[in-house]
Amino acid sequence: MAKAKKKGPASGRNDRTNAAERAEDKPATLKDLLRPEMLEKLKAASDEMKSAEATRREEERKRAEEARLAEQKRLENDFGHLLENSKLDWRKHK
Template sequence: MAKNNNEEKPATIKDMLKPDTLSKLKASADAMKAEEAKRREEQRAAAEAARKAEQKRLENDFEHLLNNSNTDWRKFK
């Protein structure tokens, strides 16, 4: 039995929604994506600031500098 080209496909939710409702949903999805991107950027900036603060603290820590310095003093003659 061959399929008839005139047969209708099952209706999707997109077809059932009104265009204004669909546009509101798309706008909401775009807003959520933008908010998520902003949140990720804020987290990245906070992590970068924390890393810089820790580096600054370690640069002022004499014990850390002494433990991590090169002990081959002949290079500095």
């Protein structure tokens, strides 16, 4: 036969009061102290700054990619570079 779990000193009603007491014991956060409209303004500003940072990163990535492609194209037209970096095993091309 299965044993029934013993309940500790805290019953269902005490759990709710303990949770309420724990919430009251916590210090007030900035979110609790600010007005809701001010909090919304701060969130909107945060979202705007995040999107601006994302677009800046994307533009920087595109610039770096374009610079890399331009350098690669320049090196492909440089005979000295091609001669230095070519494989000298001509048997593969017979």
